[in-house]
Amino acid sequence: MPELPEVETIRRELAPRVVGQTVVSVRLLWPQAVATPDPERFVQEMRGRRIEALCRRGKFLIFQLSGGRSLAIHLRMTGQLHLLPATEALHPHTRAVIYLDNNRALHFRDQRKFGRLYLVEDLETVVGSLGPEPLEASWQPEDLWQSLQGRRAPIKSVLLDQRVVAGLGNIYADEALFVAGLHPLRPANTLTQEEVRRLHTAIRKVLTEAITHGGTTIRTYRRPGGTTGRYQRHRRVYGRENHPCPRCGTPIQRTRVGGRSAHFCPRCQPENTSSAASPARR
DNA sequence: ACCACAACCTGGCCGC
DNA sequence: TGCGGCCAGGTTGTGG
Secondary structure, eight states, X not given: OOOHHXXXXXXXXXXXXXXXXXXXXXXXXXXXXXXXXOHHHHHHHHTTOBEEEEEEETTEEEEEETTTEEEEEEOTTTEEEEEEETTOOOOTTEEEEEEETTSEEEEEEETTSOOEEEEESOTHHHHTTOOOOTTSTTOOHHHHHHHHTTOOSBHHHHHTOTTTSTTOOHHHHHHHHHHHTOOTTSBXXXXXXXXXXXXXXXXXXXXXXXXXXXXXXXXXOOOTXXXXXXXXXXXXXXXXTTSBOTTTOOBOEEEEETTXXXXXXXXXXXXXXXXXXXXXXX
């Protein structure tokens, strides 16, 4: 599931190989993958544009194109990007192919067809509602604390709200809450300023670690060369139900929060704040 | 404004 | 072996 670290990994691997190249043509295997404009215009307006830079905002990968356009790609759950020789056969899940002028082609594969491509003049129409970038120095604990005020929903659910902070998904929300020693069901507005500071630090820590290891492959995530991430070996709670907590050995529990799975250590992340132990470290 | 939940999709897995 | 049903989760839309 591409979250911020996975998209950042893709950006870093792709950038040196596509920046400076020009789009020769585009082939849509599943036109619904294009969110905007309509598919015919998309193909027509992509042609001839030069890729000037490759950026990331939250979970969006953004190609800055000549002529003042941006191509934003959201991989959602199963999207992959692969840079292959132009003659390479198409994988059955290929939804779009962007041919470049160096005899290479960028293949967008997406088993579950949730991923989307946006070609726009004004990037803000795509990413304008996103909250702050968690790894930017300007994002401070006070900003996080402010955005939790008035939110009674579980902190886990609020962390998944991209308006609060951009880039967290199910894996890193669970990991960050463990590192911060916070139960996923805690109402967001009951966190103390000290707890929010811990959470802010934990979010940065797990995202930075995950980028260092090339992201997390649980099922389908692949880097552009087809290799998997390595962070799954370092994760503490996600997908580790009944396995020992890395800090105290208590079996990790899985529950349902806001309609999705949440993994936590019942001892290191007590729901009752009055008995909260010192936060988990590692 | 906030919150909960369905819908979008496919394929792997489980139980029968 | 085959098949129905459940589950995975990022985002949007809907209704309360």
